[in-house]
Amino acid sequence: MALYEIFREPESTPTSRPSGGGSSSGGSSRPSGGSGTTTPTPTPDPEPEPTPTPTPTPESGKVLVAYFSATGTTRPVAEKVAEAAGGDLFEIVPTQPYTSADLNYNTDCRANAEQNDPTARPAIQNAVEDMDRYDAVLIGYPIWWGRAPKIIHTFLETYDLSGKTVATFCTSGGSGHEDATLRGYEPDATWLEGRRFSGTSQVEEWVNGLDLPKPTDEEANKMYLQIGDTVWTASLEDNLSVTAFKELLSEGPVTVNMSDYGGFEKVGGLATTLPQSNRQITTKPGDIILYQGNSVTIYYGENSWNFTLLGHVDGVTDAQLREVLKAGGEDILVTFSLEE
Ligand SMILES: Cc1cc2nc3c(=O)[nH]c(=O)nc-3n(C[C@H](O)[C@H](O)[C@H](O)COP(=O)(O)O)c2cc1C
Missing domain, CATH: 2.40.100.20 (Cyclophilin)
Structure with missing residues (x-):
C-alpha cells in the first residue's frame, strides 16, 4: 500500500481527514498518525455568508494565479499554472509564517488547530494589487486534513470574485482535490473543475482544458x-x-x-x-x-x-x-x- 493511502479518504466525505494507522517516522510532510497519536476531527465550517458585490470591471482574459505553499510543493505547480495560463503570479504569504512545529500534524499543532476551528482565518501579509483587473483567478494550496488551509478562506473573504471564473488546484500526500468548502464563498463566480497535482507534468494539459475567458477582439x-x-x-x-x-x-x-x-x-x-x-x-x-x-x-x-x-x-x-x-x-x- 502506498504510504499516502494510509490517510486517503473519499473526497466526498465532508469531515475528510488524515487517519492514523501508519508509521509516523521518516519526516514525511504528510499526516500519518502512528499508533498512540490523536488525530483531531475537523468540524465542518458553517456556510459562509456571501459577500456583497460591487460591480467589477474585469480586463477580459487576464488571469491571476494565487497560491499558498507552506513547504514549497505547491509553488512550482503554481508557477507552471501561471506560465501555461499566461497569468500573473501572487503568493499568499501568511502574516505569521508556519514553522515546522506549526505543521507537525501528529501533534496539537497550529495547522491542526486552525483546520479544526471553523472561525480560524489566518491573516495574510500581502495584497493583490487591483483584483478588479482579473477576469479569472486560479487558486492553489496544499491539502490539509482533506481540505484547503484556512488561509485560503481568508483570501476568499478578502476579495470579491463574483463574476469571475475561478478554479482551484492542490498538492497533497495523496488525498484528492477538494474545493467544495470554498465554492460557497463565491456563488456568483463561475467555478471550473479543479485538480490535484503530484508534479508539474500534467499542469499544461489541465490549464489548456479550462474554459478560461478569452481576450476580447478589441483587447487582442x-x-x-x-x-x-x-x-x-x-x-x-x-x-x-x-x-x-x-x-x-x-x-x-x-x-x-x-x-x-x-x-x-x-x-x-x-x-x-x-x-x-x-x-x-x-x-x-x-x-x-x-x-x-x-x-x-x-x-x-x-x-x-x-x-x-x-x-x-x-x-x-x-x-x-x-x-x-x-x-x-x-x-x-x-x-x-x-x-x-
Ligand atoms: C497540517 C497538514 C495536514 C495535511 N493533511 C493532508 C491530508 O489530509 N491529505 C494529504 O494527502 N496530505 C496532507 N498533508 C500533506 C500536504 O498536503 C502535502 O505535503 C502538500 O503537497 C504540501 O504542499 P506545500 O509544500 O505547498 O505546503 C498535510 C500536511 C500538513 C502540514
Whole structure:
C-alpha cells in the first residue's frame, strides 16, 4: 500500500481527514498518525455568508494565479499554472509564517488547530494589487486534513470574485482535490473543475482544458508604444503583417531606434523581416507603417506610398505626436509591446 493511502479518504466525505494507522517516522510532510497519536476531527465550517458585490470591471482574459505553499510543493505547480495560463503570479504569504512545529500534524499543532476551528482565518501579509483587473483567478494550496488551509478562506473573504471564473488546484500526500468548502464563498463566480497535482507534468494539459475567458477582439488588437515616459496605445489592423508583428512582440518588447525622415515620419529598422501586406496608402498622423518588411515607421505627417498599415496610435493630437516624436529633430527610442 502506498504510504499516502494510509490517510486517503473519499473526497466526498465532508469531515475528510488524515487517519492514523501508519508509521509516523521518516519526516514525511504528510499526516500519518502512528499508533498512540490523536488525530483531531475537523468540524465542518458553517456556510459562509456571501459577500456583497460591487460591480467589477474585469480586463477580459487576464488571469491571476494565487497560491499558498507552506513547504514549497505547491509553488512550482503554481508557477507552471501561471506560465501555461499566461497569468500573473501572487503568493499568499501568511502574516505569521508556519514553522515546522506549526505543521507537525501528529501533534496539537497550529495547522491542526486552525483546520479544526471553523472561525480560524489566518491573516495574510500581502495584497493583490487591483483584483478588479482579473477576469479569472486560479487558486492553489496544499491539502490539509482533506481540505484547503484556512488561509485560503481568508483570501476568499478578502476579495470579491463574483463574476469571475475561478478554479482551484492542490498538492497533497495523496488525498484528492477538494474545493467544495470554498465554492460557497463565491456563488456568483463561475467555478471550473479543479485538480490535484503530484508534479508539474500534467499542469499544461489541465490549464489548456479550462474554459478560461478569452481576450476580447478589441483587447487582442492593442499594442503599446513607450517613448521616454510617454505610453501610447495603438489599435492594430487585421492583416498577415500584424499577425507576424504580434508574434514577434509575444516574445518580448521590441525597442527601435527611430530617426526623422522627410519631415513627415520617424523610421527605424527591425532586426527581422516581416511579411508585407502592401497597398497604396496616404498616411495620417499617428499611422504605424511597415516599410519594405524590415522597417517600422510612425507618421506625424502625410505621405503616399505602397506599404503596409500596421495600426494607428490612439487618442493623440497632431501636436502631441510632433512633440513626443521630436518631429524634425533627434532620434528617439520607441519600445513596442503587447503588455503595458
Ligand atoms: C497540517 C497538514 C495536514 C495535511 N493533511 C493532508 C491530508 O489530509 N491529505 C494529504 O494527502 N496530505 C496532507 N498533508 C500533506 C500536504 O498536503 C502535502 O505535503 C502538500 O503537497 C504540501 O504542499 P506545500 O509544500 O505547498 O505546503 C498535510 C500536511 C500538513 C502540514
